[in-house]
Amino acid sequence: MLKYIINGGRVLRGDISAGGSKNAVLPILSAVILNRGVTRIHNCPDISDVRITLNILRSLGCRVDLTGSTAEIDASDIIFSKIRAKDACKCRSSITFLGALLSRTGKAETAYPGGCSIGKRPIDIHENALRDMGINVIGSASCIQAERTDRTSGGSVFLRFPSVGATENTLLAAAGSSGTTHIYGAASEPEIVCLAEYLMTIGSEIQGAGTGHITVRGRESYENDNVDYTVCPDRIETATYLMAAAAAGSGVRIHGCSPAHILPVIDVLCEMGCEIETDGDDNTITLVRGAMHGRLESPGIVIADAYPSYPTDAQPLILPLLAAAKGVSFVADRIFPERFSCANELRKMGARFSVSKYGLTVKGRRSLKSADVISRDLRAGAAMIIAGLSACGRTTVTGGFIGRGYGSLCEKLRGIGAEIREVPYQNLS
Ligand code: UD1
Numbered sequence: 001m002l003k004y005i006i007n008g009g010r011v012l013r014g015d016i017s018a019g020g021s022k023n024a025v026l027p028i029l030s031a032v033i034l035n036r037g038v039t040r041i042h043n044c045p046d047i048s049d050v051r052i053t054l055n056i057l058r059s060l061g062c063r064v065d066l067t068g069s070t071a072e073i074d075a076s077d078i079i080f081s082k083i084r085a086k087d088a089c090k091c092r093s094s095i096t097f098l099g100a101l102l103s104r105t106g107k108a109e110t111a112y113p114g115g116c117s118i119g120k121r122p123i124d125i126h127e128n129a130l131r132d133m134g135i136n137v138i139g140s141a142s143c144i145q146a147e148r149t150d151r152t153s154g155g156s157v158f159l160r161f162p163s164v165g166a167t168e169n170t171l172l173a174a175a176g177s178s179g180t181t182h183i184y185g186a187a188s189e190p191e192i193v194c195l196a197e198y199l200m201t202i203g204s205e206i207q208g209a210g211t212g213h214i215t216v217r218g219r220e221s222y223e224n225d226n227v228d229y230t231v232c233p234d235r236i237e238t239a240t241y242l243m244a245a246a247a248a249g250s251g252v253r254i255h256g257c258s259p260a261h262i263l264p265v266i267d268v269l270c271e272m273g274c275e276i277e278t279d280g281d282d283n284t285i286t287l288v289r290g291a292m293h294g295r296l297e298s299p300g301i302v303i304a305d306a307y308p309s310y311p312t313d314a315q316p317l318i319l320p321l322l323a324a325a326k327g328v329s330f331v332a333d334r335i336f337p338e339r340f341s342c343a344n345e346l347r348k349m350g351a352r353f354s355v356s357k358y359g360l361t362v363k364g365r366r367s368l369k370s371a372d373v374i375s376r377d378l379r380a381g382a383a384m385i386i387a388g389l390s391a392c393g394r395t396t397v398t399g400g401f402i403g404r405g406y407g408s409l410c411e412k413l414r415g416i417g418a419e420i421r422e423v424p425y426q427n428l429s
Helices: 022-034 048-060 092-104 124-132 164-174 190-202 235-248 259-271 312-323 342-348 378-390 409-414
Strands: 002-008 012-017 038-042 063-067 070-074 107-111 136-139 143-147 155-158 180-184 205-207 213-217 226-230 249-255 275-279 284-289 301-304 328-333 352-356 359-363 372-374 393-399 419-424
Touching: 002 378, 012 235, 012 409, 022 038, 022 048, 022 070, 022 092, 022 164, 022 190, 022 235, 048 063, 048 070, 048 092, 092 107, 092 124, 092 143, 092 164, 124 136, 124 155, 124 164, 164 180, 164 190, 164 213, 190 205, 190 213, 190 226, 235 249, 235 259, 235 284, 235 312, 235 378, 259 275, 259 284, 259 312, 301 312, 312 328, 312 342, 312 352, 312 359, 312 378, 342 352, 342 372, 342 378, 372 378, 378 393, 378 409, 378 419, 409 419
Parallel strands: 012 249, 038 226, 155 180, 301 328, 372 393
Antiparallel strands: 002 393, 002 419, 038 070, 063 070, 107 143, 136 143, 180 213, 205 213, 249 284, 275 284, 328 359, 352 359
């Protein structure tokens, strides 16, 4: 557990970098077990979800090393096909080992995944997709077991909702079959494109990644001696720095990002009165004008939905800005409709929120005030840090989740002038 101590109200200025994408690297780290050989994943963020996943790989029999931003995994020998409950429950993406193990060993067993409490997170779509592929899947109260006998036939998979994790699991399982699999209703997030690119690097044939219809022709086995793959930038980390800059900065340049992946976030901030410059060739986004130069205006309605809409993971991040903007805003989340856990904590900082079954209404006030708040999930915690950076005085954010998705957060923010440090904290009830 950590406590972040922020002395807010300082002007953020200068250069900051986003790391590799958390949600892209995690399924890719599952995918490395398809290849009987050594894989090096570059731009791998050093975050706790990655360390949990590397431990899962060790538990399966892989040799694993993380040096700087390169993870090296030797998956020549996979000894086990079972993910232990104590590992599976630590992150959501442990569920993608189901598809990966089915492709490598033909069978898989895992306890149910964990992850942030941001709403209902069932896995029925994953299970049904695997069944559509002819895989035998048995779910019990404590675990899911799956086995495949045929590695040559493909099939058609229909996802009733474009679930990111279910699309990843289906891709991973399809990559282990030499038949052709069609995935209809697939998620189109950049992280799916990244996983498909990795699978193509090792020899799968994939068309349509990034659209709702993906076609996969895999292989019964993969044997590449050395594979190198570089993970795409983290669009939500980028959005976090952009929001912090908009709330408390001037002339903040974010490097190592893909502006095209967060266009709806940039669009909402521009509607609020920010001036933002993007350079896709240079992989930079610069916040030229933000709340420092005049109070931001409400953008009206913000609706989080599947890509390419405004991302649900950036939904909590905009709340501190709406709370201090002129006018009334309304926020709805079509992916996780109850994802407003930070509302109560941000109220302690003066935010005027009312939550209904339709979403969150925000009545803007001139500024937020410092307070002691608790973060109970990753992006809610990041939202409170953004709020703390913009509010004058001492804010503390206590919780153990922020390190799941942000590597060297305090160090990076100090690089643009923030006064923030983290200290260990044990007593959160
Ligand atoms: C991933 C991301 C998470 C992001 C989310 C939506 C990772 C590790 N996490 O989570 O950060 O917020 O995508 O962009 O990549 N659903 C079902 N049944 C299923 C699966 C999902 O009903 O079997 C529903 C969920 O309840 C939710 C919606 O589908 O309402 C989206 O979930 P999904 O896209 O699967 O999210 P995750 O893959 O868990």
